[in-house]
Amino acid sequence: MLQIDLWKRVLIWAVCAFGLLMAMPNAFYERVEASNDAVAEIELGYTGNGLEEQAAMWPSWAPSSLVNLGLDLRGGAHLLAEVQVADVYEARITSMWPEIRDMLREERATIGTIRLQPSERDELRVKISKPEQIDRAASLVRGLARPVVSLTGAGQSDINVSVEGATIVVNLSEAEKLATDERTVQQALEIIRRRIDEVGTREPTIQRQGADRILIQVPGIGSAAELKDIIGTTAQLTFHPVIGRGTNKDANPGAGNEILPSLDEEGLYYTVESAPVVTGEELVDAQPAFDQNNTPAVSFRFNPTGARKFGNYTAENIGSPFAIVLDGEVVSAPVIQAHIPGGSGIITGRFSVEESTNLAVLLRAGALPAGLTFLEERTIGPELGQDSIDAGKIACIVAFMGVLVFMFLSYGTFGLFANIALILNVGLIFGLLSTIGATLTLPGIAGIVLTIGMAVDANVLVFERIREELKTAKGPARAIELGYEKALSAILDANITTFITAVILFAVGSGPVRGFAITLGLGILTSVFTAIYVTRLIIVIWYERRRPKTIEV
Structure with missing residues (x-):
């Protein structure tokens, strides 16, 4: 017989209620966003300018987590920067001169006077006045060498020291250059992230691309030029x-x-x-x-x-x-x-006050280890982002209405139950996105639209299975029970394979691809939950109240 324990019923409805409660702030997006910004400024010690009134626009006891809008929905700036790693070689070699000078000065009686010679950017040339002592001087300089700090350069020295007549030539070894490149890009990545975090933007995308390039996408910022002013200054x-x-x-x-x-x-x-x-x-x-x-x-x-x-x-x-x-x-x-x-x-x-504040921010975040060359820059206006949101809303509504009508015409009362679960499903998706602080992008909206279409698949499998069981002259309760039992394996198989695909897309993808993978993966979880538990609970409650002798699916 159809039977669901009371504690299970309470738990199912509690999960639905929690998901809808967490999704609720997104229905009042601008109001909640303004309130959150005001609360954050008040916590930093700022007062006045109507901050208290803005903070009171949303109740403090209510959830205030929002789905973050990505670059293509909110508008903002996109930059692709190349780190000039060769700059670090010059700085590194230049910084070695005082140490080499002081050490060789202590041996002046033996090697004679020393003089720094003009040289290329990535090398240091030191001439001594007693050429016959050049090997001893070079040996002293080699003593300054350190092991390369990297897995690939283990056991190698960080500098090469050679002799040309009475001149010592010092430059970085290839292993040290490779290790320096890696450190420089990682350091630049971290400093760019700290600088952008200081500004307080939401959900920036800062990723390494290739050996020496960094992708920077910051939603909500005015222009690419403004973003370049923040991160492009070496400081x-x-x-x-x-x-x-x-x-x-x-x-x-x-x-x-x-x-x-x-x-x-x-x-x-x-x-x-x-x-x-x-x-x-x-x-x-x-x-x-x-x-x-x-x-x-x-x-x-x-x-x-x-x-x-x-x-x-x-x-x-x-x-x-x-x-x-x-x-x-x-x-x-x-x-x-x-x-x-x-x-x-x-x-x-x-x-100016603004310039001193910006300089302090840059110095606190740290100096970029090398200059940046911007290979690509784009500014996406908020109007374009709003157009994307509007287009996404229309796509969701059309898909939603199409599925609702199809399910009702195909399965009647049972289709109506599936539609109720579908509405809860969409609410749960936004509740999860808000809870984990995920970023919604245009491909993410596509993932939600796809989820709406896929969400009824499980119900279709169950309903079709119930139809087959009704043909064997079983009672309604037994047919419903067997329908869920025999459709469960097919539902899990189909959704697990799709979920694995979403995980792979998230692991190897970046930016918009990850946005699609997140909404698709969360949509699969909520779809399975609503199909197996919510729809079944609704049907059980309906059956307990009506006790029909026959049912028509």
């Missing part, structure tokens, strides 16, 4: 000793030095040592602030290593200028007035 902050300054940018700076333009004063150029004393990698915090003249500035603080370097240098160079360089431009070059032991300071310049 390489370095501190250099100043050799001199002037107006001739083409002057010979000398080996180991470089000429950099002033950010504030056009036509003014500084000659600084190429090797920095401290870099922005040793920053632990940066905040917008105001200087003694009450103009916008950025305060910063170093970690213990950076603080020690900064303190030692300022103690030894009181009265000398010190250049603060941001992305190859001298922001300021103050004269060191006293020893600065605390590892903190302030960057002044002709900043």
Whole structure:
């Protein structure tokens, strides 16, 4: 006989009620979104500007999780960036000069004087005055080599040291270059993610593509240019000793030095040592602030290593200028007035409040290890996204109505039961999407439309099986029971294979393909639940009330 325990009935209806409750905020999308944004700002300490009124637009006790809209639905910016990994080779080689110089100076009595020679970007040339001691000098430099930190480069050194006459040539080994490429792209990926998270955008897509490219898609941002301003700035902050300054940018700076333009004063150029004393990698915090003249500035603080370097240098160079360089431009070059032991300071310049805030964000997120070249950029307007949403709504409604009409005409009362389960099914899909914070894309809408068509498959199998059992002169209750029992294996087989396909699409796909896989996979789960449990429960309740002698499916 048809029988479902009371606790099972309560559990089934509780799952349906919870799913619909979680899906409910999506019916008031703009109101809930505005309330969530206001609550987030209030939690950060902001007040005023009607934030309290906006936060009160949605009850605090009600669920407020929304289905995140993807780039193609909300509009936003799409960028494909290439990481200039070769820049890192130059920076790495340049940073080795102070260490090589100090070590060779200690052996000056043996090898003679040393001099840095002009060289290619990715190599370092050091000439000594006693050519007969070149092998000893090269041996000392080789002692600075370190093992390559990577699985593929295990057991190899990070630098190659060769000899050309009285000159030592140092460059990175191929194994180290490969390991550096991998680290650089991964670091760039993480820093881009941190910068975008600082801005507070919803559900950005940041993925590696190929060896040195990064795909960035950010819904809800105004334009690709705005996104480039956020992530395209390298924000390489370095501190250099100043050799001199002037107006001739083409002057010979000398080996180991470089000429950099002033950010504030056009036509003014500084000659600084190429090797920095401290870099922005040793920053632990940066905040917008105001200087003694009450103009916008950025305060910063170093970690213990950076603080020690900064303190030692300022103690030894009181009265000398010190250049603060941001992305190859001298922001300021103050004269060191006293020893600065605390590892903190302030960057002044002709900043607006917005510029100082953005610079602090960039410095906090960290400097990009290399520059980015943008190979592709697109701006998707919100109007186009709204058109996609409207088209998706129409597709869903047409599919929904078509299935409802077909099921009712084909199966009568039982078709009506299947239609009720189908409505619950769509609600459960949106409830699950909201609960897990999934992103809905245009292919995701296609997955929902496909799910609507597939959702009745299980009911069709059951109803057809019940029809077959009724022909064997069994009673209605027994026919319904056998119909569900014998159709169960076919239902599970069909949906498990489709679910495996959805899992594979999610695992190997990216972006829109994943959006389709998520909605398809969740749709399969809710379809099986509503077909096996919800429709059956509705039929059982109907049968217990009516007790029909015969049924017509």
